[in-house]
Amino acid sequence: xxxxxxxxxxxxxxxxxxxxxxxxxxxxxxxxxxxxxxxxxxxxxxxxxxxxxxxxxxxxxxxxxxxxxxxxxxxxxxxxxxxxxxxxxxxxxxxxxxxxxxxxxxxxxxxxxxxxxxxxxxxxxxxxxxxxxxxxxxxxxxxxxxxxxxxxxxxxxxxxxxxxxxxxxxxxxxxxxxxxxxxxxxxxxxxxxxxxxxxxxxxxxxxxxxxxxxxxxxxxxxxxxxxxxxxxxxxxxxxxxxxxxxxxxxxxxxxxxxxxxxxxxxxxxxxxxxxxxxxxxxxxxxxxxxxxxxxxxxxxxxxxx
Amino acid sequence: xxxxxxxxxxxxxxxxxxxxxxxxxxxxxxxxxxxxxxxxxxxxxxxxxxxxxxxxxxxxxxxxxxxxxxxxxxxxxxxxxxxxxxxxxxxxxxxxxxxxxxxxxxxxxxxxxxxxxxxxxxxxxxxxxxxxxxxxxxxxxxxxxxxxxxxxxxxxxxxxxxxxxxxxxxxxxxxxxxxxxxxxxxxxxxxxxxxxxxxxxxxxxxxxxxxxxxxxxxxxxxxxxxxxxxxxxxxxxxxxxxxxxxxxxxxxxxxxxxxxxxxxxxxxxxxxxxxxxxxxxxxxxxxxxxxxxxxxxxxxxxxxx
DNA sequence: AGGCAAACATGAGACAAACTCAACCTTTTC
DNA sequence: GAAAAGGTTGAGTTTGTCTCATGTTTGCCT
Numbered sequence: 001x002x003x004x005x006x007x008x009x010x011x012x013x014x015x016x017x018x019x020x021x022x023x024x025x026x027x028x029x030x031x032x033x034x035x036x037x038x039x040x041x042x043x044x045x046x047x048x049x050x051x052x053x054x055x056x057x058x059x060x061x062x063x064x065x066x067x068x069x070x071x072x073x074x075x076x077x078x079x080x081x082x083x084x085x086x087x088x089x090x091x092x093x094x095x096x097x098x099x100x101x102x103x104x105x106x107x108x109x110x111x112x113x114x115x116x117x118x119x120x121x122x123x124x125x126x127x128x129x130x131x132x133x134x135x136x137x138x139x140x141x142x143x144x145x146x147x148x149x150x151x152x153x154x155x156x157x158x159x160x161x162x163x164x165x166x167x168x169x170x171x172x173x174x175x176x177x178x179x180x181x182x183x184x185x186x187x188x189x190x191x192x193x194x195x196x197x198x199x200x201x202x203x204x205x206x207x208x209x210x211x212x213x214x215x216x217x218x219x220x221x222x223x224x225x226x227x228x229x230x231x232x233x234x235x236x237x238x239x240x241x242x243x244x245x246x247x248x249x250x251x252x253x254x255x256x257x258x259x260x261x262x263x264x265x266x267x268x269x270x271x272x273x274x275x276x277x278x279x280x281x282x283x284x285x286x287x288x289x290x291x292x293x294x295x296x297x298x299x300x301x302x303x304x305x
Numbered sequence: 306x307x308x309x310x311x312x313x314x315x316x317x318x319x320x321x322x323x324x325x326x327x328x329x330x331x332x333x334x335x336x337x338x339x340x341x342x343x344x345x346x347x348x349x350x351x352x353x354x355x356x357x358x359x360x361x362x363x364x365x366x367x368x369x370x371x372x373x374x375x376x377x378x379x380x381x382x383x384x385x386x387x388x389x390x391x392x393x394x395x396x397x398x399x400x401x402x403x404x405x406x407x408x409x410x411x412x413x414x415x416x417x418x419x420x421x422x423x424x425x426x427x428x429x430x431x432x433x434x435x436x437x438x439x440x441x442x443x444x445x446x447x448x449x450x451x452x453x454x455x456x457x458x459x460x461x462x463x464x465x466x467x468x469x470x471x472x473x474x475x476x477x478x479x480x481x482x483x484x485x486x487x488x489x490x491x492x493x494x495x496x497x498x499x500x501x502x503x504x505x506x507x508x509x510x511x512x513x514x515x516x517x518x519x520x521x522x523x524x525x526x527x528x529x530x531x532x533x534x535x536x537x538x539x540x541x542x543x544x545x546x547x548x549x550x551x552x553x554x555x556x557x558x559x560x561x562x563x564x565x566x567x568x569x570x571x572x573x574x575x576x577x578x579x580x581x582x583x584x585x586x587x588x589x590x591x592x593x594x595x596x597x598x599x600x601x602x603x604x605x606x607x608x609x610x
Numbered sequence: 611a612g613g614c615a616a617a618c619a620t621g622a623g624a625c626a627a628a629c630t631c632a633a634c635c636t637t638t639t640c
Numbered sequence: 641g642a643a644a645a646g647g648t649t650g651a652g653t654t655t656g657t658c659t660c661a662t663g664t665t666t667g668c669c670t
Contacts, residue, residue, distance in 0.1 A: 058445070075376050079369060082369050084349075154358065274365055274368075
């Protein structure tokens with residue numbers, strides 16, 4: 001019924017002040033516009049503009065359509081631009097979300113480095129999707145999700161970034177500080193500090209405490225890593241944390257990092273992306289950069305590769 | 306390049322889960338869709354969806370276009386609906402703005418009555434356009450503006466609604482209360498209370514004080530009519546006001562209403578509308594209702610007709 | 611008034627776009 | 641392993657949209 005062409009014509013007509021001028025702008029003949037309007041006005045059942053006036057005057061219907069044009073044409077142009085970027089492959093969009101709180105730390109150097117290499121790519125670290133990032137990824141609202149448990153989802157591929165050890169931070173003078181490694185039962189009498197997210201997203205619960213059916217004496221949450229470290233250092237509790245996130249504190253003797261279980265608790269971080277994005281050059285490069293920076297960031301912190 | 310048809314097809318495809326189903330919904334053959342997508346994907350330079358999967362899966366480009374479809378198709382439908390309402394003539398939109406503060410009082414009964422008669426018409430008393438309602442009217446953002454000074458503007462027609470007398474409200478024991486009528490010089494020593502708008506929109510300045518080159522001792526503003534009446538009654542100032550707006554207070558002996566100048570200061574309220582809206586049945590009816598209710602509201606208040 | 615120019619309308623024909631039909635792959639299903 | 645279902649492809653037809661040529665209206669000039 002109504003076509004984009006019509007909106008473009010109306011828009012041009014408003015700028016041009018006459019059919020002849022508008023036709024020029026659109027690289028069409030005046031006749032074409034005349035036909036177009038005649039047919040459109042027939043379909044709409046009413047005139048869209050008054051002809052004989054010098055600066056053309058629109059009727060209410062014409063104004064309503066102009067309003068529509070003003071609202072939609074920019075959206076259209078933006079979408080077309082995005083698509084041709086996608087097709088070009090040299091630029092595009094990279095909206096990310098991270099499931100793991102402590103990942104900012106290593107993601108930031110990656111982002112900085114990537115921004116230099118691909119200034120054209122629109123980078124964004126989304127904060128609004130932290131509740132359900134994977135559906136947003138599938139929907140197209142996000143382009144990359146950093147997660148430690150890859151859920152099998154059609155069209156989503158997971159690229160392993162690196163493996164790290166989850167450890168327990170305890171105060172230096174804590175009674176657990178002298179043990180070679182922590183067992184689940186050690187936490188029966190402890191206060192466990194975690195990020196404020198659901199338990200099933202925390203490895204220390206799903207892969208350490210729950211298999212042994214152990215519940216800590218108390219659980220409290222904190223948003224910020226530094227805050228958690230303060231609480232730990234002052235003996236107010238213990239907390240599970242990626243080993244590289246702890247390194248900054250443990251290497252300075254602020255807290256002690258203890259292995260969880262005899263063999264340690266290891267987890268792998270993955271980048272989840274839509275399968276077809278693997279082909280985009282900037283995406284390949286981002287993933288390589290991410291791996292690289294994680295290696296160098298974690299170097300000397302004995303990251304498991 | 307990109308056409309609405311494409312967005313509709315993509316949208317249908319998402320709902321339908323297969324080309325065959327989508328074709329059915331669009332009353333087209335499956336072949337048509339296949340051709341359509343082939344050509345579109347060629348133009349876009351990349352695939353838009355993965356075929357062989359049962360619930361079809363979209364690529365990033367496809368998702369981007371779906372996002373566009375979600376944003377634009379509703380706008381389009383809304384516009385088409387508005388247009389056909391306009392064409393039908395029995396329903397439509399009536400977004401109003403009033404330039405005159407005290408007009409709410411008589412506009413409300415008009416609106417109430419009109420709403421009963423034309424429930425299909427989308428009524429709105431806009432507040433956001435009080436700064437420059439006439440351009441908004443010309444642009445199509447508004448459909449009717451109540452004003453007391455009709456500015457000549459192409460495409461805008463003014464329909465006179467009614468004429469009223471602007472009077473001066475003074476306290477009962479005020480020294481001016483005993484005069485037969487007020488002359489500009491009477492205000493030299495008075496505090497004048499007005500609505501908080503520019504002076505050139507206030508008749509008492511433009512048509513009474515300024516021609517005589519008189520400036521009141523003081524000018525203060527107030528948003529609310531009742532507030533102004535309180536100030537006047539307690540002798541804190543005087544204020545110009547349509548005679549019918551004063552009636553509620555003067556008839557109860559709360560304040561006194563005095564004529565401005567020997568012959569009185571009369572003003573006419575007009576409804577400004579776009580010329581082509583004069584044909585809309587609901588608009589004609591609204592204007593008649595407005596005149597009618599103003600007569601009855603002002604009855605016994607000796608409005609000048 | 612007459613005549614001229616500019617703006618718009620209209621009819622016919624050219625051409626392209628988009629659809630249908632029919633035949634042909636490809637994958638899934640029983 | 642055949643049938644069914646989903647999708648592709650090429651040919652042909654329909655539909656629609658443009659241009660070209662020409663007609664009509666309006667405003668303007670002297």
